[in-house]
Amino acid sequence: MKEYKNTGSKDTRSGFGAGLTELGKTNENVVALCADLTGSLKMDEFKANHPERFFQVGIAEANMIGMAAGMTIGGKIPFTGTFANFSTGRVYDQIRQSVAYSGKNVKICASHAGVTLGEDGATHQILEDLGLMKMLPGMTVINTCDYNQTKAATLAIAEHDGPVYLRFGRPKVANFTPEDQKFEIGKAVKLYEGTDVTIIATGHLVWEAIQAAVELNEKGISAEVIDIHTIKPLDEEAIIESAKKTGCVVTAEEHNFLGGLGESVARTLALNHPTPQELVATQDTFGESGTPAQLMDKYGLNAAAIIKASEKVLKRK
Amino acid sequence: MPDINELQDFATQVRRDILRQVHKVNSGHPGGSLGCTEFFTALYQVVMDHNNDFNMDGKEEDLFFLSNGHISPVYYSVLARSGYFPVDELNTFRLIDSRLQGHPTTHEGLPGVRIASGSLGQGMSVALGSAQTKKLNNDDHIVYSLHGDGELQEGQNWEAIMYAAGNGIDNIISTIDLNGQQIDGSTETVLPLGNLKAKFEAFGWDVLEIEDGNDLQQVIDGLNDAKTRTGKGKPVCVLMNTVMGNGVDFMMHTHAWHGKAPNDEQLETGLAQNPETLGDY
Numbered sequence: 282m283k284e285y286k287n288t289g290s291k292d293t294r295s296g297f298g299a300g301l302t303e304l305g306k307t308n309e310n311v312v313a314l315c316a317d318l319t320g321s322l323k324m325d326e327f328k329a330n331h332p333e334r335f336f337q338v339g340i341a342e343a344n345m346i347g348m349a350a351g352m353t354i355g356g357k358i359p360f361t362g363t364f365a366n367f368s369t370g371r372v373y374d375q376i377r378q379s380v381a382y383s384g385k386n387v388k389i390c391a392s393h394a395g396v397t398l399g400e401d402g403a404t405h406q407i408l409e410d411l412g413l414m415k416m417l418p419g420m421t422v423i424n425t426c427d428y429n430q431t432k433a434a435t436l437a438i439a440e441h442d443g444p445v446y447l448r449f450g451r452p453k454v455a456n457f458t459p460e461d462q463k464f465e466i467g468k469a470v471k472l473y474e475g476t477d478v479t480i481i482a483t484g485h486l487v488w489e490a491i492q493a494a495v496e497l498n499e500k501g502i503s504a505e506v507i508d509i510h511t512i513k514p515l516d517e518e519a520i521i522e523s524a525k526k527t528g529c530v531v532t533a534e535e536h537n538f539l540g541g542l543g544e545s546v547a548r549t550l551a552l553n554h555p556t557p558q559e560l561v562a563t564q565d566t567f568g569e570s571g572t573p574a575q576l577m578d579k580y581g582l583n584a585a586a587i588i589k590a591s592e593k594v595l596k597r598k
Numbered sequence: 599m600p601d602i603n604e605l606q607d608f609a610t611q612v613r614r615d616i617l618r619q620v621h622k623v624n625s626g627h628p629g630g631s632l633g634c635t636e637f638f639t640a641l642y643q644v645v646m647d648h649n650n651d652f653n654m655d656g657k658e659e660d661l662f663f664l665s666n667g668h669i670s671p672v673y674y675s676v677l678a679r680s681g682y683f684p685v686d687e688l689n690t691f692r693l694i695d696s697r698l699q700g701h702p703t704t705h706e707g708l709p710g711v712r713i714a715s716g717s718l719g720q721g722m723s724v725a726l727g728s729a730q731t732k733k734l735n736n737d738d739h740i741v742y743s744l745h746g747d748g749e750l751q752e753g754q755n756w757e758a759i760m761y762a763a764g765n766g767i768d769n770i771i772s773t774i775d776l777n778g779q780q781i782d783g784s785t786e787t788v789l790p791l792g793n794l795k796a797k798f799e800a801f802g803w804d805v806l807e808i809e810d811g812n813d814l815q816q817v818i819d820g821l822n823d824a825k826t827r828t829g830k831g832k833p834v835c836v837l838m839n840t841v842m843g844n845g846v847d848f849m850m851h852t853h854a855w856h857g858k859a860p861n862d863e864q865l866e867t868g869l870a871q872n873p874e875t876l877g878d879y
Contacts, residue, residue, distance in 0.1 A: 312734070336730065339764075344723045344757035351663075351727020354712055355655050355735055359727075374717050375754070379724055383704050383714045 285457045291428035293449035294392040298323025300435025315362045322362035349387045350379035365394035366407040381417040393451045395535035397573040406568035412540020414446040415513040422513040424448040426487035428456040433464035452573045455488045467511045469519035475505030479523040486533035493587035517549045524556040529594040538562035557597035559590035607875035609639045613845045615675035617868045619691040620859040629855035631672035633840040638676040640817040650681035652709035665721020666746035667701040682710035685879045719752025729770045743772045748780030762833040763802030771824045773836040779853035804832040811838035
């Protein structure tokens with residue numbers, strides 16, 4: 282079984298910062314806007330290198346989204362940065378009308394998504410953002426799993442013409458995808474070939490899915506692991522093909538089971554190849570204060586939960 | 599530049615277009631549209647340096663953003679009669695498969711429109727963004743925007759107003775249509791706006807007033823004055839007093855015609871008060 286090596290724990294938001302820094306040097310049309318969270322979003326270097334292309338808007342997210350929409354008129358590619366909660370729910374109507382419906386080339390970059398934001402608690406831990414954003418016509422929705430993938434995604438979305446929601450997180454997590462990867466929007470990445478069960482994971486749950494697959498293998502269960510970094514457009518072909526092979530599916534995400542990756546996969550399978558599925562996700566609940574590890578455990582968002590779900594779905598085949 | 603009589607004829611024809619658009623589909627917003635007829639006429643026929651050959655990026659030309667999108671009938675009429683799209687297309691206002699949606703949008707590709715609006719309070723931010731891009735592109739053209747007075751109750755405006763002054767965005771002219779009316783009644787009874795001049799000035803804007811925003815010459819002079827105030831470190835606000843429903847006597851001085859179309863008889867009365875000038879579509 283292939284070993285995925287953690288080359289050194291890093292936060293995904295730093296991958297975004299590194300990607301933005303590189304874009305600053307390679308694409309003069311890239312501009313960045315931030316709502317008083319420059320350090321948290323790791324936008325400091327871009328700001329230092331290109332002060333004329335960095336816009337501090339203050340604690341005013343609605344204005345930030347509207348300004349970003351306006352900045353596209355004349356050819357700029359705006360990247361907005363704030364927490365996922367303030368990037369989506371707080372400004373949903375601004376995104377809906379001024380960005381999505383208006384077809385503007387805005388990149389909404391959102392850190393501190395999900396419960397791994399930790400101690401700040403539920404006011405800041407959005408678990409509904411993927412659902413909110415994937416429902417907007419024309420919106421591309423990406424949830425990356427580690428530093429390298431987040432950096433690659435940041436570079437890729439600058440080349441994509443259209444609105445994008447890029448979701449990443451706060452804590453240091455395993456960095457295991459290739460440093461020089463080419464990020465293809467809408468293309469699933471198969472991490473393990475397997476025959477008994479398909480595990481489809483996104484974001485921080487991808488590393489947990491790898492750990493689960495290794496443990497399942499020791500128990501004699503062959504798990505196929507798919508990293509879905511793009512929630513929309515979803516790589517339906519990869520999902521259907523794998524479900525046909527294994528006959529059962531587990532989805533895993535740091536998000537409510539309503540509106541997230543699990544529902545998108547369920548819809549795809551129901552329409553094309555009905556397959557038993559279990560959803561590793563939060564169960565229509567808010568988060569709370571705690572360490573990221575404690576919260577992932579309490580809300581059933583780790584390798585142990587994926588293993589349990591895999592064993593359950595295998596019995597439903 | 600057309601002379602003042604030609605401009606008056608243009609405005610009269612626009613008023614006819616407004617009435618006929620909303621009458622045909624028995625829906626739409628004639629009141630605010632009529633009140634801003636002189637503003638749009640002045641902007642597109644005199645004040646703005648704009649290309650009728652529409653390009654979304656709008657480089658090296660003045661841009662306009664309509665924030666209070668419900669007054670689409672006046673916007674569509676003036677865009678069409680300024681050459682952005684065929685005047686006959688006004689026949690399709692609010693109909694299925696039309697580019698002339700109830701509220702303006704880029705979604706159907708209507709030339710002249712650069713942002714969707716209708717959900718209120720978003721236009722100033724968009725205008726600021728485009729003004730910022732003009733500065734980055736070393737494009738010294740001006741960005742204009744129009745906002746309803748009631749619309750200023752939306753908090754996003756004040757985020758934008760604070761940003762613009764705090765960052766010296768001095769290539770924007772935001773006009774506020776002070777007609778004192780909104781859907782539920784007068785702004786005074788719904789939610790008083792207070793002293794808007796003092797508010798904008800306190801935020802750091804350069805504010806000028808147009809006493810009668812339905813006097814074409816006053817609007818032209820006011821906007822030209824506003825133009826001379828750009829490039830001096832401050833955003834420019836024009837407080838423009840208008841009468842909702844202006845030019846159609848029974849629609850004036852009331853919020854009743856905010857979002858209501860005239861019936862056949864009322865249309866005839868309104869059209870009789872605004873005789874055909876440039877030719878109906």
